[in-house]
Amino acid sequence: MSVENAPVVDVDEAAIPVEKKMYYRFESNDKKEFRVSELAIQQSETLNRLVEAMGYTSEDVENKPAIAIENIDGKTLKLVFQWCEHHKGEAIPVDDGSVPKIVEIPEFDAKLMDIDNGLLFKLIWAADYLNIVQLLNVSCKKVANMAQGKTPAQLRRVYLLPSDEEDEAAKRAAQEAQDPRAREVEEEFEERKRQGGNSFF
């Protein structure tokens, strides 16, 4: 039967059940609460698994306490959820392993990430914890763009890259902090070596 010949049936739109959108409540480590749609949550693999495992109904969402995200502050979480709401329903990109990887930053994301580097740093840590692949792609792209046109010396300053000597010093300091006797043993060893001893023991 063709579409043209199909019988016309009057439909009472009010009678069609409308699926109610569910909004989950999340709380940052500084006690700021956010309401986030179920579809937006799907951008985060971590949160999506969490809410699936919790199996909350609409009533539970309202009556139970907000889900605590203890290692992300309110300012960062606000950016994360703004990004998720804007990109809700979009496919999650699959990594093809290409290097260099091509990523474009959309206008919305560029505006959202017009923030200081401290907050961008926190945003990447949050996106990593919540496993939001595309947010990681665009935020890391913003960091990658900082390298454009820079000389090696400028790159060292921009990315705060320590020299080998600084890395060695930091490693030694970390070891000493872990084991205060390590330095004494090392000094004793060096002293014996100077004295021509073959064995430390």
Place this chain on the structure above:
Amino acid sequence: MVAPSFPLLELPSDEIIRTLRLINPVQLLNLSLLSKRAKSTVISCKLKANRIGIYFGNEIKIDFHFPSSGIYLKFSMDHGTGTRKIIQKPMRISYFEVRPCGNPGRWFRWINFEYGLMDWVDHFKCVFNQKDTFVEFGRNTFDSNSIYENLKDPTIIHIGTTGSYEFNRQVLKSILPTKELHLDTKAFENWRVPETILMQNIDRLELNNRVRYFKLNELLCTNSKEVVLYSGTLTGKDMNNFLKLWKAGSNSRLEKLFIEFPDREIYDFKGIDYKLVPAEENQQRAFKSRSGETEFLSGEGKDICRFDGIRGTVCDNDGHFYFYVWHDHCIG
């Protein structure tokens, strides 16, 4: 104004790698030179260059190619004023990114008094996950002993017109590639490639630029798995004789032979037993090359059999001679 900084190495390790994968190769090279830790971080993002090309001419140049860009480097050194140019530690390395649109990016200059040429090549191999080096020699090049001391196991060597038969002879005496040798026959006296080179155990031997002197005897001397000849002086009769000798056991390592004939040669298979394979059937046959790539045969084929049962197929495509040997590992 001081540019804002970002503590890249304090990100989660997965995100450091993600960021590096978004940075262009020339900046990754810059990063890799800053510290041991930065170098190992760059290596972990697994950027792979298609190949590393090293050119010894008036000066030393190195280039890398990536799917959508490349890096071009020039090494400046004080190599003395005598007739023998000796490779010294480079005083300065200038480099820039070759972009897909053709316009070069910004020039960078790196000054490092610690690294010698070999250290630099090792650094590039490591950072760009590529072991293969393609070495090419040009005019007014460096002393061959000095090159030998600074070059470790090149994968491919190309000798073109260096302007010195003696240099070419010397360099091939001391350095041989592990995989491929590309020779311009003009590089040798009387345009004749010495037999001592032809008989080397190199995987692929390519002779180009109008091979003037290359007869059946030279072909029988070759010991490579793949032999490619452009514009040879071989005749149809030579090819008939070659096939007869191959059947009797000559060139036992040979897997593929390609000869480009300037004029259409007739190899009539006189005195050779063969089985004709129609084009429809022949074109279904896949040959697995040395590099692992699969090649489908073209046109009709003529199958011949060696004394030990190994089959070979001759295909004639546009007058060019293709010969495939079906060792077990060559069946695709």
